[in-house]
Amino acid sequence: MLPITPAFCFAHARRGFFELVDMEKNAREGKKGKPVSPIAQEAVKPSTRCSRSNAPSTAAALTSGLPRAKRRANPSRRHAWLLRERDTLWRSSEVLKPMNYMLRRWIDFARFIDDGRICLSNNVAERALRGIALGRRYWTFAGSQRGADRAAVMLTLITTARLNDVDPKAWLADVLARLADLPTSRLHELLPWQWKRLREAARPADQQAA
Incomplete structure (x- = not known):
């Protein structure tokens, strides 16, 4: 029997960032609400950072005849961005939790780059x-x-x-x-x-x- 190969879900990873930019929820909670994080806002923009990997055609586009180095280029830039931004944060920062969740599992999040059959999310x-x-x-x-x-x-x-x-x-x-x-x-x-x-x-x- 072949070993199980994990492939992690981008939708679940992004959920932690979305919670930090939910202004309506913060307004309802008042003083108890978490401050809106600029890094989380950048992470969930429709066409940038971590959100870019959520496009349905991304996996097919990245695995359609391009050299391995080019297929890995965009995810590598996102990985570098997460590392760079994490180094600027205090240990108590709320946005560290979703960032570390992705960074500690990055190999499994980027699994779709090598295998176009893998979905970016399990939605x-x-x-x-x-x-x-x-x-x-x-x-x-x-x-x-x-x-x-x-x-x-x-x-x-x-x-x-x-x-x-x-x-x-x-x-x-x-x-x-x-x-x-x-x-x-x-x-x-x-x-x-x-x-x-x-x-x-x-x-x-x-x-x-x-």
Whole structure:
């Protein structure tokens, strides 16, 4: 089994900076509110510093045929900026916390530079899990650990179908109808991506063109 390679989320890293520039929150808290940090403001500007890495096309752009040195240039400048600004701060500065969070994990934050498959944030995964989290009270009625395991399996199958742009209801209905009579050697045909490919190949030519 290959070791797990961490790839950290820029959205979570930037959250600490955003909290320090939330003027409305500071106004509500009055004297207890944290002072607005100029460094945090610079970090979250839409087109500069740490925010620049949050553009959806950045990973693809940085890994599309450019030499390794050039692909690393922009993240290296951001890393240098964080180090330079950190050296100017007092140890009690509030902005040190989000800065150190990124700097201590920079290798894992910059992992997307070497592998364009890596997302800059896990926002998509979190949104996919939101429905499950909202319905968590209902999972207490699974009845047993075995029931909970079955629910987890079904949710995994449904999500896998959606990720492959397959209608989960149509896929499950077809799988359940064919599963008992399908030879073991052909079970792979029921995997969502295989199922979709075989269905598309079986469509009439005029429908495929449409």
